[in-house]
Amino acid sequence: MKRAVLLDVSAIMYRAFFAHMNFKTKNEPTGAVFGFTNTLLSIIDEFSPDYIGAAFDVKRSTLKRSEKYKDYKSARKPIPEDLVTQIPRIEDLLDCFGIEKFKIDGHEADDVIGALAKKLSADNIEVYIITGDKDLSQLVDDNINIALLGKGEGKERFKILRTEEDVVEQLGVKPNDIPDLFGLIGDASDGIPGVRKIGSKKALVMLQKYKNLEGVYNHIDELSDLPGIGKGLVKNIEEDKDLAFLSRDLATIDLEIPVDYDPHKLQHGIEKNRLYNLFKNLEFKALIKKLNLKEQEPEKEALEEHKKNSSKENKQMSLFGGKVSEEIVVERENKIITTEDMFEDMLKKAKSEKIAAILYGDCGISVTLKSGNYYMPLSHDYIGSENNSIELLKKFLSADIEFISYKFKDILNEGYEIKNIHFDVMIAYFLLTAQTKESIEVVLHNETGDDFPLYKDIFGKEDPSKLPVEEYGEFMMKRSESLYDIYKDLKNRIELEDMHDLFYNVEMKLILILSKMEQEGIAIDPEYFREFSLELSDKLQELKKNIFKISEEEFNLNSPKQLAEILFMKLNIEPVSKTKTGFSTNVDVLETLRDRGEKIAEYILDYRKLTKLQSTYVDALPKLADERNRLHTTFNQTGAATGRLSSSNPNLQNIPVKSDEGIKIRRGFISDKGNTLLAIDYSQIELRVLAELSKDETLIKAYSDGLDLHDLTAKKIFDIDTDVTRSQRTMAKIVNFSIIYGKTPFGLSKELGISQKDAKEYIKRYFEQYPRVKELEEKIIKNAEETGYVKTYFGRKRSVDGISSKNGNIKKQADRMAVNTVIQGTAADILKKVMIEIDKKIKDKNDIKMNLQVHDELIFEVKDESVEKYADLIKNIMENSIKFKNVKLEANVAQGKNWAEAK
Template structure:
């Protein structure tokens, strides 16, 4: 019997888009197309269809269902712009495969797919509908199968072919599915259903009475069913009309399409596919589908030599293994014609190394090795290799340094290079290799599933790991070329590469905490939370789960009858913004819940976990991430110390638990208003420069302007605080509305503040316009030190997206420059301190550095460090100033 595959284009392309978000050429996004091709090839390979058809959705405004119910799909967000941009390419792809496209005004893709399947069934052709929508199961019959994307083993297709398959998936027979949605609705499609009826209540009703008619005929008997109370019956009665409308909305409409014989036959055009894939830079797909035979590509001869070297049965550029890498099982194992690796190396060699959980992969020009590193002998042998004069490249050198290895020549970290080129944050090596080499490298879970690392053989793990070291070696010249073309090599060499050792040493040293202090503070928070819980229950007139947004919404807006602020698809919103507004309106319960959430978060995020993360000396070792932010600022994780509240009582209490070791103190030094000083230097605004050169209080100066104060009038603390917020809001690109929310004033007042600010500092406004124009023309912005960041959406026609991109552009130039000042200073400080054993740099948090210093040396070092921090970076018009404090705890250094 012949087979047809029917494609739900929207379902496939959405899934492909979100699975390949960062795929793009220099001219266009490509992830949805790439994922679509792979899905299509997989389907053809698995199902071997004789026919293929593809159904597209149409504009909501044309749908017949919106005439039936105006709210149908009204809540759906517009498709992301990058996805919309790829739809013509997906249509072009389908044309290359000769697949007929269906798009019928008034009808959804589901209707088209159902109609096609039924007509094919009448011709004795089996159909497989490829979709993500279980609703389509309602048309399942002997000739119609539903293939659900991503629901099968290993994320493949889950095929529903029988009534039992559907019952297992949805709990009801296929013909009951419209009735099911008549009861439960579908918030994603705007189908209302009946209030407070979900699957657990609806399925037993349908199992007993089969459809809506049966349920309403037996409405008086429903309370006999488990969990069905009078209130639900009342909802059913009141929402009866909506129930039947919902069923109609959820019912697939079968049309007569007059499908001609063999109309869905398909045949791919390899020349068209080759041209399309070349445009989209799908090199691996060209190889995978054998399209290079259509027209030989011109390849750099040097690259051919690099990727065609024999490698023990492995094709270097394609990562397809027929053999096994050398495994160095013990010290002295002879390789490379009886010579150890290190004896074969010289200063001109570039060697790629990649560290795994139980060993390291080493790739030379024409050989790959795997060293297990499961004993001291192996580790010593590997360290000897690292001591050679060869140039080493890797993806994440800091991993080696944290493990105690030293590397003589760290030449190139491709993780940092890729980050500089793409502005992407914390990408895995497989993503880098895919985007640089267009090579698919399977992740651990895809190769070994849930097999634990110690159960994987050395041979198999070696194969797995050397794919990465080989890929890093092959990607190296491409990344180098791109860095040089984009003038980013200097940023890598002068800032990011030297910073690796700085951060590694800081992480290894760690900072001491007092577990006793945190234990005591935890009990204190527990008591406060118990008191708050009692107050909340009293105001709520009963107990409920405070951490459940749904229950909280019912308490506030149904039980207490408070007018709701906003709703979401799932009910009443109880987010922080809503609670803040309720608190402003005088609802005490909202204040208690805000305080409850704040203290709960402190307790669960810091106070309880931190003592469990220390080493035997009660020292905490965070990880500093060089690729954690798009602006270039460092981030920290495990634990994240940069998110501890700044300059609040709670933040100070947490910092008080970070202490100096015996005989030492903590020295905290931070830059004074570094981002505003950067703004003054880059904008060259005369008033800003004058304020800093004369050591005026910038916030008071701004306050005088925005509040229109006379010279003899005193600036109040409240006015200065408001002006400080305005000063920093300009850097962060806050809108008048955003500023009004923060200052709790009207948007009109906030707008006036911003206008007066720019009157005071006119060159800042000019700078913002210049940055935005540059971003619109080039697609990226540059910091003072020439670091780049790609600005997505800067030329978007969507005003919201464009405004966000504009704020991002301005913020990146200022904040990114300030971040690089800190990095350069940290490198200089490291070089000054690295051979000393009476002082250690421990933490970097935004513009603040924390040192641990022997008590009797602290004043001397304080003076020397301040000098380095002032003089490391010399701007043309603005001097950098620092503040410093000494204390026994981090809190005392503020």
């Protein structure tokens, strides 16, 4: 039986777009095209179709359904700009695959698909409709199946609805009854109104009893006897009768539209040279390799021929299941290492080949060589004993082999030493894309086009140690194999993007340093935190008492609904803003009320602040400490697109710095007996970077003369010659940093508590006094518009989404991101470079450890007698290892028995 696939183009391209939003060349966004290509390849591989057709939607305003009901699909957001620009590319892609495109004025893709599917079915051709839209399930018959994108279970890519029973399980009704269902419940996404307050459960009760809308309305007097159908709903059903039948009409796929049906036109084949040129323009290097595309291939070659030339057993040669690297033309054999002899054989091969990709898992480690894949269990008694396995792994990692992995830090933190940490794929991918916190599955999918289901999607909640070793080993080996295969391409791209130094001499060297810091941790005083928590509890009780006194009743302070009722109904306070669910009580609203003099708002803000401090830090931190009362945070090298390190589990970079409570939290971080905490931070590093990059003479002179920049700015924006007050300096400091972060007059006015007019004037005066700063910002934005990315002083790149957007808000946000990335990213690179220089000097010392990095601050634990020595050494490194041409970097030194004293 012949088989056809019909593509719901909108469903596929939207899903692809949102899955790969940050994919782009310097000229255009490409994520939707990339994702669409991978989905198309998966579809062809899964269904092996003889025929393919692709149905496109048309403008809403031209739809015949819009003539019947003017609000049909009116609430839908416009197509994102970056997706609109990719639609012609998707059309080109379909042309390259020889896939017939269908678009009919006045009719949606659903109608086109329905009409084509019925004609194909009538010709006894099996049809699979690829969509994310369950509405199309009304088409299911003996020959027509629905393949729902991304809904498959386990390793399945699609959820297939083949029978009436499948549709009933999915929607609760048979295919023919789906329009009746939507007649009652409507569809908010399509603007189909339905009947007021009728949801699926109530609709199914009525349809199961009375079959269809006619049956429901013929028995209107009996409806209130059904479970859950009260008299109020019956009234809605009566009053909305016309809407119900209109909604059914809108939800019914039109099978009679005029569609040019010719199965021969639905045959398909790849024009390989044309596809190569498209992929080359889009910079889809992995897909070029995956499909083995080259220039000047024969113009047309049937897809089926490629599939015949491949087999399930030799996927390296397969058009749709192949690996990335052109060098690998034979399938690697998967082996589970069960004896020392097998281990020695693997080690010998690895030493000979000089390079290996490794991936550390919960129960073992997978190894990929050019010649084969291996999985070495560590938690099973396979190689004599678990301890013996660990010793063999140590031997392997100490061999003269260049290792490739994903997140080497995970292996180091388990206590293993690795002789040659050569290439971390996670960090390389981050440098090339500025994508943060991507999982290995996402990275490998984006680089190879293959699917890598998450562990939970395959094995659920099963403990890895309880799985058959072969199954878990296969899971691991697939990933290490792909790490090996994408390594050379990533390495070449690092070189082409001129980020060799940043990758090898900064990011890769930082891995060992961060691992040591994480393992060392920092000590806390649990008794201090316990007492502080009691103190906070007393303050919170006092605040609650004050709040309830004003409200004259007790209520749930954590319930926005109850709080809104107290503030705006009982106390009759004038509301600030309203949401869909009622009056807002968010922070902005409460701050506005506080500024109006409402004491209850001030108390609630204090209550929320102290509650968060208590739950997030004071109570939580001691629970995360080890048996030595030391906290071990995780430093994320790929956590921020600017290149800054982030911290998690626990996050020690977000402890408030300005409040008394934040200082008190820091007091709980202590040194061990006989040690001192040494804290060294940069003085205004981002402003110094701004001065260096802008070459603004006033800024440079201020730093060279040792002036207080915030004091100087205050005099300039407030136009004063006298001494600057404390509040004026504080305001000027906020203005100085607002320029870096691209704060708008509105944002600045809120932070300073002044009018937008005054805030706008302050920004204007700032740029008048520091004119080269404005020139720098304009230059950064212009370069980003031309190239699509920005670069830091040290060559770190970041793509800037929306930099050419016609949407004013998106454009302004992109402009701010561009400027901020250059300045903050340069400062972040400086911190990383000095950490490496400091580590060179202290790594073999027993009287000092580097414990924390918090943005522009480094914290060390030092033997008491060595504090002065290391204070001078580290201050010198921080001030002199990075040499700017125009501005000197300065560092401040503080010390104490706790972190608060060292601030």
